Amino acid sequence: MAEQFDVVVIGGGPAGYVAAIRAAQLGLKTACIDKHTGKDGKPAPGGTCLNVGCIPSKALLDSSKHFHHLQHQYADHGISVKNPSIDVTTMIGRKDKIVKQLTGGIQQLFKANKISYFNGTGTLHRDKAVSVALNDGGEQQLQAKHVILASGSVPIEIPGIPYDNEYIVDNEGALDFDHTPKRLGVIGAGVIGLELGSVWSRLGAEVVLLEALPDFLAAADIDIARQAAREFKKQGLEIRLGSLVKRATVSDGQVLVVIDGKDGEEQLTFDKLLVAVGRKAYTDGLLDEAGVELDDRGRIRVDGHNRTNVDGVWAIGDAVRGPMLAHKGSEEGIAVAELIAGLPGHINLDTIPWVIYTDPEIAWVGKTEAELKAAGIEYRAGSFPFAATGRGLAMGDAVGMVKILADAGSDAILGAHIVGANASELIAECVVAMEFHGSAEDLARIVHAHPTLSEAVHEAALHVDRRAIHRAN
Numbered sequence: 110m111a112e113q114f115d116v117v118v119i120g121g122g123p124a125g126y127v128a129a130i131r132a133a134q135l136g137l138k139t140a141c142i143d144k145h146t147g148k149d150g151k152p153a154p155g156g157t158c159l160n161v162g163c164i165p166s167k168a169l170l171d172s173s174k175h176f177h178h179l180q181h182q183y184a185d186h187g188i189s190v191k192n193p194s195i196d197v198t199t200m201i202g203r204k205d206k207i208v209k210q211l212t213g214g215i216q217q218l219f220k221a222n223k224i225s226y227f228n229g230t231g232t233l234h235r236d237k238a239v240s241v242a243l244n245d246g247g248e249q250q251l252q253a254k255h256v257i258l259a260s261g262s263v264p265i266e267i268p269g270i271p272y273d274n275e276y277i278v279d280n281e282g283a284l285d286f287d288h289t290p291k292r293l294g295v296i297g298a299g300v301i302g303l304e305l306g307s308v309w310s311r312l313g314a315e316v317v318l319l320e321a322l323p324d325f326l327a328a329a330d331i332d333i334a335r336q337a338a339r340e341f342k343k344q345g346l347e348i349r350l351g352s353l354v355k356r357a358t359v360s361d362g363q364v365l366v367v368i369d370g371k372d373g374e375e376q377l378t379f380d381k382l383l384v385a386v387g388r389k390a391y392t393d394g395l396l397d398e399a400g401v402e403l404d405d406r407g408r409i410r411v412d413g414h415n416r417t418n419v420d421g422v423w424a425i426g427d428a429v430r431g432p433m434l435a436h437k438g439s440e441e442g443i444a445v446a447e448l449i450a451g452l453p454g455h456i457n458l459d460t461i462p463w464v465i466y467t468d469p470e471i472a473w474v475g476k477t478e479a480e481l482k483a484a485g486i487e488y489r490a491g492s493f494p495f496a497a498t499g500r501g502l503a504m505g506d507a508v509g510m511v512k513i514l515a516d517a518g519s520d521a522i523l524g525a526h527i528v529g530a531n532a533s534e535l536i537a538e539c540v541v542a543m544e545f546h547g548s549a550e551d552l553a554r555i556v557h558a559h560p561t562l563s564e565a566v567h568e569a570a571l572h573v574d575r576r577a578i579h580r581a582n
């Protein structure tokens with residue numbers, strides 16, 4: 110006999126577990142099925158983000174940043190430490206502990222919210238019947254009034270360059286190296302390539318990023334991308350643009366990579382190769398004659414409210430259209446749970462912030478200058494360098510800038526772009542302003558504490574109207 114639920118969520122990543130918690134808060138009888146197990150073989154909800162994505166990568170970025178600053182920045186403060194060293198095993202162990210704490214925390218939240226959690230693979234059948242092949246063995250049948258599909262994504266594999274998890278690795282492998290590779294090749298100078306490339310470069314690896322496109326970080330605003338590229342170069346990251354990887358083979362413990370570059374075919378040798386060329390929606394084993402349609406990119410097709418073509422079946426997160434970001438999936442999860450409960454759930458895909466946690470950090474929301482030009486929208490741009498802020502100088506971290514783009518007529522903020530320390534936190538103010546249809550003038554009239562990095566946001570907003578105080582207009 111199948112157990113009855115108001116809502117069954119398949120997938121316990123940031124999209125699925127958040128949807129389950131919100132549904133339970135709203136009084137709906139809820140189950141969440143997630144198949145992931147941790148390094149210790151125990152159930153570990155939290156999806157890619159908590160287990161092998163956002164959180165472990167940030168843990169390693171923070172550890173490696175401390176090590177790098179110790180070697181390259183602390184001397185300016187008068188601090189000297191002779192022969193600093195890093196113990197990679199301790200660093201990885203610290204990361205694993207954080208992951209375990211957070212995945213354990215989700216299981217506590219499931220209990221606190223009376224959510225039935227099944228560790229196994231969920232499959233949706235006709236009429237919202239769901240079967241769970243439990244990791245412990247056996248099968249469980251569930252019957253739902255509503256099903257939320259949140260099965261996430263997996264790394265794209267380049268044909269002919271299969272992952273072997275020793276020499277040719279994906280994000281999971283690169284988060285778990287047991288020593289710093291001497292030479293690390295990275296295919297793709299995108300978000301993962303830059304973040305994980307930075308980690309190992311700061312610890313002493315020679316890192317070469319091989320990027321097929323001719324432009325660096327094409328999704329970011331060009332001024333931000335240029336400044337970031339300059340800083341990464343200074344840090345020793347070698348970024349080779351226009352380098353299409355043709356093949357890679359492993360021989361004698363080395364990875365041989367053949368690229369079609371600017372100067373023709375070239376062979377490069379690495380100790381490890383990280384392939385980070387994007388992710389694709391994952392739906393293996395999820396749908397059994399359920400009638401749910403996929404789009405031409407294999408993503409679950411949804412409308413503006415995350416409804417699939419099957420009544421009562423919804424889909425959220427990386428498995429559907431839109432940016433593959435944890436916060437986007439979580440907000441979709443909340444919106445869908447609220448819609449199921451009869452409330453007006455909503456998510457605005459136009460104000461989703463992007464953050465790249467390199468040093469300097471990169472963050473943006475809304476349109477780039479190139480996108481506004483292409484759309485023929487008249488705009489005014491204001492910018493302000495962190496080098497002109499007292500706080501940036503006091504911190505010894507004054508690289509980068511804030512750039513704000515506002516509609517030439519209405520002054521509405523159309524985009525905000527930041528490269529610099531704490532960009533990940535500073536962008537939140539710009540998101541709030543855009544969500545409330547704020548103008549550059551609104552940001553300019555808000556009092557910002559002194560001395561803070563947020564004064565650069567304030568000054569950039571003033572500069573839109575050419576009345577910045579601490580820079581020439």
Ligand code: FAD
Binds near residue numbers: 155156428
């Ligand atoms: P997932 O997190 O992929 O979760 C899906 C879960 O469903 C998985 O546990 C999977 O095993 C499970 N599952 C799939 N099918 C089934 C099934 N049939 N039955 C049961 N369980 C199933 N995003 C950010 O916003 N910020 C970051 O800093 C960031 N850093 C990242 C760093 C890296 C290295 C990577 C790889 C990604 C990063 N991301 C980041 C992206 C972020 O991880 C994803 O956008 C996010 O995890 C997507 O959430 P999701 O719930 O849709 O899917």
Ligand code: NAD
Binds near residue numbers: 387432433434464465
């Ligand atoms: P990405 O799309 O950010 O970057 C992939 C890069 O690989 C692109 O620049 C692309 O041009 C390049 N590329 C593709 N094929 C290539 C080839 N054959 N040779 C050389 N270059 C090639 O993808 P990613 O870095 O794998 O990350 C996947 C997704 O995970 C991101 O788009 C993002 O949604 C999410 N993520 C987010 C964060 C964050 O929010 N901080 C961090 C990591 C990952």
